Amino acid sequence: MSHWLFKSEPSAWSFDQQVAAGKAGTPWNGVRNHQAKLNMMAMKLGETGFFYHSNEGKAVVGIVAVIKTFYPDPSDATGKFGMVDLRAVEALPKPVTLEAIKAEKRLAKMVLVVNSRLSVQPVTAAEWRIIRSMGGL
DNA sequence: GCCAACGTTGGC
């Protein structure tokens, strides 16, 4: 089982909205970056990821699960890009801020730190465990 | 196929 990290500006789509969408989930649409696309293509049903609030908050705030694997994004006229469907699993009792992540030496190689612009990122098993525990899970 | 120009993202 791999783990992932999804970035969203809360003003565009927040974890609260993801929670409100319930078990039916929502498509993670609008990705127009090939590296992010490749990451989504690698996702398997039931895999989990962090939900990260960029710009405002700048913190990992919750956990989501893949409930539908990669399929074409109908809003992409070129037909090159696609999306997966996600549902909220649970919120972190304590959001883990970017500041806290940067301060943790074991997370120095996280994609979030090294390539902050990538919107859909892989997370290693160790990073997953560390951030979950920092978040109070 | 190179690369300059431009647009966007996202931390600060």
Add this chain to the structure above:
DNA sequence: GCCAACGTTGGC
């Protein structure tokens, strides 16, 4: 609001 980093576009 600024600007660095990065991706994309388009002229040559």
